[in-house]
Amino acid sequence: MLQQAHRAHIERLLAFAQQPGAAEGTIERSWLRCFNDYGLDPSRPVPAYIVEAQRLREHKDQIEDFLGVARTGMEQLYKRVSALDCVLLLTDAHGVTVDFIGNDHRDHELKRAGLYLGADWSEPRAGTCAVGTCIVEQAPVTCHQTDHFDVSHITLTCNSAPLFDPTGGFLGVLDVSALSAPAPREGQHLALQMTTMYAQMIEDANFLRYFRDQWILRLGSTWSLVDVDSEIMVAFDADGVIRGINSGGRRRLRLADAAEGHGGKPLDLRGHLLTEVFREDMSELWRIAHAGMSSERTAVRTHDHGLYYATAIAPRGAPGRPSAPGAQPALPSAEASAALDALGAGDPQMQRLILQAKRLANKPLNILVHGETGTGKEVLAKALHAASERRGKSFVAVNCAAIPESLIESELFGYSPGTFTGARSKGMRGLIAQSDGGTLFLDEIGDMPLHLQSRLLRVLSEREVMPLGAEKPIPVDLRVIAASHRDLRQLIAEQCFREDLYYRLCGATLHLPALRERRDKDYLIARIAAEEGRQLDMRAELAPATLALLRAYTWQGNVRQLRNVLRFALAMSDNGFIDTDALPPEILEGTQENPAEAAPAATRPLPGNEREVLLAALRRNKWRITQVAVQLGIARATVYRQMERYGIVAPNQQ
Numbered sequence: 001m002l003q004q005a006h007r008a009h010i011e012r013l014l015a016f017a018q019q020p021g022a023a024e025g026t027i028e029r030s031w032l033r034c035f036n037d038y039g040l041d042p043s044r045p046v047p048a049y050i051v052e053a054q055r056l057r058e059h060k061d062q063i064e065d066f067l068g069v070a071r072t073g074m075e076q077l078y079k080r081v082s083a084l085d086c087v088l089l090l091t092d093a094h095g096v097t098v099d100f101i102g103n104d105h106r107d108h109e110l111k112r113a114g115l116y117l118g119a120d121w122s123e124p125r126a127g128t129c130a131v132g133t134c135i136v137e138q139a140p141v142t143c144h145q146t147d148h149f150d151v152s153h154i155t156l157t158c159n160s161a162p163l164f165d166p167t168g169g170f171l172g173v174l175d176v177s178a179l180s181a182p183a184p185r186e187g188q189h190l191a192l193q194m195t196t197m198y199a200q201m202i203e204d205a206n207f208l209r210y211f212r213d214q215w216i217l218r219l220g221s222t223w224s225l226v227d228v229d230s231e232i233m234v235a236f237d238a239d240g241v242i243r244g245i246n247s248g249g250r251r252r253l254r255l256a257d258a259a260e261g262h263g264g265k266p267l268d269l270r271g272h273l274l275t276e277v278f279r280e281d282m283s284e285l286w287r288i289a290h291a292g293m294s295s296e297r298t299a300v301r302t303h304d305h306g307l308y309y310a311t312a313i314a315p316r317g318a319p320g321r322p323s324a325p326g327a328q329p330a331l332p333s334a335e336a337s338a339a340l341d342a343l344g345a346g347d348p349q350m351q352r353l354i355l356q357a358k359r360l361a362n363k364p365l366n367i368l369v370h371g372e373t374g375t376g377k378e379v380l381a382k383a384l385h386a387a388s389e390r391r392g393k394s395f396v397a398v399n400c401a402a403i404p405e406s407l408i409e410s411e412l413f414g415y416s417p418g419t420f421t422g423a424r425s426k427g428m429r430g431l432i433a434q435s436d437g438g439t440l441f442l443d444e445i446g447d448m449p450l451h452l453q454s455r456l457l458r459v460l461s462e463r464e465v466m467p468l469g470a471e472k473p474i475p476v477d478l479r480v481i482a483a484s485h486r487d488l489r490q491l492i493a494e495q496c497f498r499e500d501l502y503y504r505l506c507g508a509t510l511h512l513p514a515l516r517e518r519r520d521k522d523y524l525i526a527r528i529a530a531e532e533g534r535q536l537d538m539r540a541e542l543a544p545a546t547l548a549l550l551r552a553y554t555w556q557g558n559v560r561q562l563r564n565v566l567r568f569a570l571a572m573s574d575n576g577f578i579d580t581d582a583l584p585p586e587i588l589e590g591t592q593e594n595p596a597e598a599a600p601a602a603t604r605p606l607p608g609n610e611r612e613v614l615l616a617a618l619r620r621n622k623w624r625i626t627q628v629a630v631q632l633g634i635a636r637a638t639v640y641r642q643m644e645r646y647g648i649v650a651p652n653q654q
């Protein structure tokens with residue numbers, strides 16, 4: 001019987017392939033793609049494919065912060081549809097099932113059918129199916145029995161609705177599927193409606209969470225329902241600029257000058273003013289916003305004659321109105337900001353940076369610090385911590401490039417007892433939890449693996465950390481200062497760094513100048529020489545010729561290299577008096593090769609020349625890594641990492 005049905009299905013598809021006609025329907029369009037784009041053959045069925053555990057984990061990590069929100073919606077939906085003997089699938093944008101609610105009694109059957117965690121329902125792999133076709137069409141789809149392309153799936157009935165993220169990107173699919181269902185297709189109408197409705201609810205819950213630090217205008221066409229069922233949500237900032245808009249809003253709202261002839265295509269309204277969409281002026285819109293959830297709902301009109309009832313939600317922590325001028329956190333006291341003041345003296349770039357850092361010290365913002373290696377990014381992060389009200393709590397520094405990739409996760413997030421066997425079975429508080437109340441400094445953030453970037457993003461947005469193997473997250477109050485000498489925007493373009501994490505991290509950006517650009521070298525030389533002298537319990541005094549050589553050097557390893565050179569010179573000196581012959585040879589050579597005292601900055605090596613500088617140092621030092629590290633003032637591990645990054649291989653390794 002089944003054999004016969006299979007044969008009939010294959011023949012029907014082959015006949016379609018011969019004469020596809022206009023292929024106007026969603027299902028027919030997908031069949032055509034199966035033949036023409038994916039080269040699928042209906043006479044060669046492909047059983048359901050479940051991705052392996054590691055890959056599933058990677059897929060989950062990509063949308064980890066969304067999974068919690070979606071789960072709540074799925075559980076609600078399941079209560080309503082479980083009587084229909086169906087299962088729920090949540091897939092990511094690639095069609096891989098990242099969450100699932102099913103029926104334990106039919107576990108084996110469901111797994112075989114692909115109605116299971118990890119099942120890959122992308123159209124190129126599974127052929128026409130609700131999830132895969134919904135991904136391509138980005139619209140709700142019912143795929144009922146023989147709508148499926150592959151005969152392995154023709155007993156299934158599936159309803160899928162797309163899910164979009166708060167910025168309008170495609171996020172995944174919510175799907176309600178059954179192993180069997182009554183034959184008439186019309187019976188699926190209600191299931192598709194429910195799936196679409198819950199997809200919208202999940203999207204909106206995610207939107208509210210994502211924009212909880214912004215004002216949100218909620219609009220509905222029914223006065224009495226606007227608080228509980230707002231069809232449209234618009235997130236906006238204190239300047240009245242639109243920051244985000246939910247799917248309902250993308251479908252219905254237009255700009256004033258796009259009111260005619262936009263062809264019904266959703267426009268991206270982000271970055272536009274509310275007043276470009278609504279006829280009310282900003283003071284009226286603020287009046288509505290401040291009325292909040294009170295009963296004072298007010299009608300607003302759009303430029304294209306739409307009429308909506310409006311209410312608003314204030315940003316988290318806001319007292320219901322934009323903060324009054326003067327309510328800014330106070331600047332740190334002179335005592336607290338001493339560490340910031342000590343960072344430089346008399347260099348205009350540093351002066352600007354110190355002033356900015358003082359203003360930022362007590363702001364609830366994460367900070368991104370840029371600067372070449374050794375410019376003092378960690379020193380700046382520590383000074384910011386010391387100047388802030390967090391100074392009584394821990395400052396925890398993590399070098400993402402120095403910890404082996406396999407350990408970063410457990411080091412950062414920690415693990416609960418019993419997660420690992422042996423000596424570590426007691427569990428460990430991760431570095432994130434250790435910096436609760438204080439500052440977490442993430443150095444070389446650009447080297448953090450992508451799947452951990454997702455987890456970090458979740459920590460930053462949820463303000464809680466989930467140790468490995470734990471069942472409950474731990475709340476954390478965190479300020480993150482991240483640093484990188486790599487161009488994070490470039491890494492985003494290369495898809496090696498998450499853009500959303502970048503925006504979470506760069507509440508403000510501080511740029512540390514390279515030592516060769518600084519005009520306060522004398523101050524740094526004197527200060528570091530004195531510090532190093534104290535370490536060795538000797539006074540440190542520099543001969544005028546020594547000072548001249550140090551001023552003239554180009555300092556590829558920046559302040560770190562300067563400190564290393566002074567430490568070396570002190571050890572070589574005659575009781576703390578540093579004459580030129582106490583200096584390491586590269587300082588003398590570097591200045592001879594490059595009498596750069598007056599060389600304009602543009603002719604000196606720039607960060608972009610990092611590969612050349614490294615290669616030259618390797619050749620000069622006959623590929624002895626320790627010497628190169630000392631000379632450039634960087635760690636040995638950094639030399640190896642940079643060699644790998646730039647594809648430099650030592651001659652004896654080739």
Ligand SMILES: Nc1ncnc2c1ncn2[C@@H]1O[C@H](COP(=O)(O)OP(=O)(O)OP(=O)(O)O)[C@@H](O)[C@H]1O
Nearest residue numbers: 343372373374375376377378379443485559560563
């Ligand atoms: N303003 C400063 N005053 C005194 N010492 C400094 C200063 N800035 C940096 N240093 C010294 O330079 C060395 C490197 O500093 P730091 O580790 O903060 O640099 P970094 O930019 O974070 O380096 P990397 O990019 O390799 O992580 C340290 O020994 C530090 O003490």
